[in-house]
Amino acid sequence: MLQPSFSLGHNHRRILETLRLYGPMSRIEIADLTDLQPATLTRLSLDLIAWGVLEDVDFESVAQSRSAAKRKTRLLRVNRDKLRTAGIAFTVDRIAFSLSSLAGEVIAERVVETEMRDPEAIATMTAGILQDLLEGAGMDRRQLLAAGVSLPVNLTDNQRRFYTPSEWPLWRGSQPRQIFEDALGVPTWVENDGHAAALAEAYFGAGAQMENFCLIYFAYGLGGGNILHRRLFRGSFGNAAAFGGLFPQDQPRPSGRDLMQHLAELGETYHSLFDLPETLGTDPRIASWLQRAATQLAPLVLHAQMLLDCEAIILGGLLPRSVLEALAERLESLVGEPPSDTRILVSPINREQFHLGAASLPQYEVTAPHKYRGRAVKGV
Numbered sequence: 001m002l003q004p005s006f007s008l009g010h011n012h013r014r015i016l017e018t019l020r021l022y023g024p025m026s027r028i029e030i031a032d033l034t035d036l037q038p039a040t041l042t043r044l045s046l047d048l049i050a051w052g053v054l055e056d057v058d059f060e061s062v063a064q065s066r067s068a069a070k071r072k073t074r075l076l077r078v079n080r081d082k083l084r085t086a087g088i089a090f091t092v093d094r095i096a097f098s099l100s101s102l103a104g105e106v107i108a109e110r111v112v113e114t115e116m117r118d119p120e121a122i123a124t125m126t127a128g129i130l131q132d133l134l135e136g137a138g139m140d141r142r143q144l145l146a147a148g149v150s151l152p153v154n155l156t157d158n159q160r161r162f163y164t165p166s167e168w169p170l171w172r173g174s175q176p177r178q179i180f181e182d183a184l185g186v187p188t189w190v191e192n193d194g195h196a197a198a199l200a201e202a203y204f205g206a207g208a209q210m211e212n213f214c215l216i217y218f219a220y221g222l223g224g225g226n227i228l229h230r231r232l233f234r235g236s237f238g239n240a241a242a243f244g245g246l247f248p249q250d251q252p253r254p255s256g257r258d259l260m261q262h263l264a265e266l267g268e269t270y271h272s273l274f275d276l277p278e279t280l281g282t283d284p285r286i287a288s289w290l291q292r293a294a295t296q297l298a299p300l301v302l303h304a305q306m307l308l309d310c311e312a313i314i315l316g317g318l319l320p321r322s323v324l325e326a327l328a329e330r331l332e333s334l335v336g337e338p339p340s341d342t343r344i345l346v347s348p349i350n351r352e353q354f355h356l357g358a359a360s361l362p363q364y365e366v367t368a369p370h371k372y373r374g375r376a377v378k379g380v
Helices: 010-022 027-034 038-050 119-136 176-184 193-204 256-265 284-308 321-335 355-367
Strands: 054-058 074-078 084-090 094-101 106-113 144-151 188-192 213-218 222-228 231-233 312-317 343-346
Touching (some): 010 074, 010 355, 027 038, 027 074, 038 054, 038 074, 084 119, 084 193, 094 355, 106 355, 144 193, 176 188, 188 193, 188 355, 193 231, 193 312, 213 284, 256 284, 321 343
Parallel strands (some): 084 144, 144 188
Antiparallel strands (some): 054 074, 084 094, 222 231
């Protein structure tokens, strides 16, 4: 199995996380924020540059830098050119594949509409498409750190809570990580789509410079994820922020599938969430759905504000941005003056790039400071 050609120590990861959180910075600024000795910071940054994780750049080459360094100072930033992660993201009707840089740029992508239901067959197909993308991008497989897979599934060892979409009965009781890792031949991590999307927000979206936020994720169902102190809070059993469980599936609920049902009752049938028009949020015919959905979500938002006191509650997912914006506006009105300074925001990530969540998984597992499992060695 392919493994990264380097191993990030705890302080390597802290440096990388600092640059992700604050943007390109000078070595002195990073040393101040991490409490690393300048000599140690210099040595570790040279490692990261040699491995292709960071690059050393001129101040003038960095647009809108937050660094307070003088203009002649060299800055460190995340390298956009060397290493890649693969993201494979599933919805009930399509699979999105991507190769991304560590800075979040999509290098290559493909969307496949499929109704394949067997996980073993899907994993085999996935391996072939990923190989095609690598070859098409002219990439050496050694540039690929790992792969991430996001699924609309509650992943748990408790079979009574192993929830899957109704279209996916063959996935119940399966071992998705093992299936995909065997097929892809690279280190692979699997998460439910809400948790993966929360990581995408932390790296590339509205939460990129936040310590704490909550994501409410609208797909065919309803899910979410919490980032607390830059960590994905999975919960004791791996399914924290499974917000859909608050709304019975046999009743109207604030989800994408429910919105399509509302439109079908108006005589407008859509087979996929991706077919919904981008301007749908301004269509007066869904005003009643928006108001009902916002009314259902308001207690959840209020409780999240009080429980987490986080910087923001972010609305994201597969609905058109105009729908999310309309929901956010109604929620602001319904919740009123919050018990904290928590804001309600809409994700800037385009719904067509939902694969960024899956691509974020290997970055998180390989580079997040608290994911370090090696020995505690001073200066490493």
